[in-house]
Amino acid sequence: MSGLVLKDLFCLKKVLRNYLIIIAVYFFISLAHPAMLTGLVTVMSVLLCMLSLNCFAFDQACKWDSYGGALPVTRNQTVLARYCTTLVLTAFTAVCYCLLALGMYLVGNHETALGIVLSGALCSIAGLLINAVSVPLVYQFGPERGRLVFVGLVAIIAAATAAGIMVITRNSTDADVFVMLVDALEHMNLALAAVALVLGCIAALLISYGISCAIFRKKDL
Secondary structure: OHHHHHHHHHHOHHHHHHHHHHHHHHHHHHOOOHHHHHHHHHHHHHHHHOHHHHHHHHHHHOOHHHHHOOOOOOHHHHHHHHHHHHHHHHHHHHHHHHHHHHHHHHOOOHHHHHHHHHHHHHHHHHHHHHHHHHHHHHHHHOHHHHHHHHHHHHHHHHHHHHHHHHHHOOOOOHHHHHHHHHHHHHOOOHHHHHHHHHHHHHHHHHHHHHHHHHHHHHOOO
């Protein structure tokens, strides 16, 4: 199964190199204003975490699934390898932004270092959750249609959320809504919220893996 992960990483080598060049350019630009590094980490975390979705397009272009079906690996292992690729890229991203935060801490910019770690962690979790939703859709509908379905699903959820907020706050002013959000954040147990977020992310990935396995087992290769 490790060979399947290496195959994905080799397929992504050129794209990953281009991403890293772009990130490096923005990094040197951001050095003039260290606060901009938080935004850089946000973009980097989301891009790298979602990079594994490109592997589906590569597999479709070279008809890999037909060839992979002849290998001594189960379909569940094939799906697991794709999720492992996502985790490897996420771990690589975490190492990058932790090193960047350490550099900011060593030069005395503690506030920026904390912002980098928090932003990177939240965006990495967001990237994993996006994968948890989109990977089963790609297995079901294919790379192109799966992404379109995902975008449509996000649009529907966003519209429903916005409508719900408007209904709840229809008799409140913008200032009242802002005060409510501030009060909620002040009374929130951040440590407990962080643990719940991580556990929720793990649960979402496990559920996503199970759904993807069920879909892939039924596919004709």
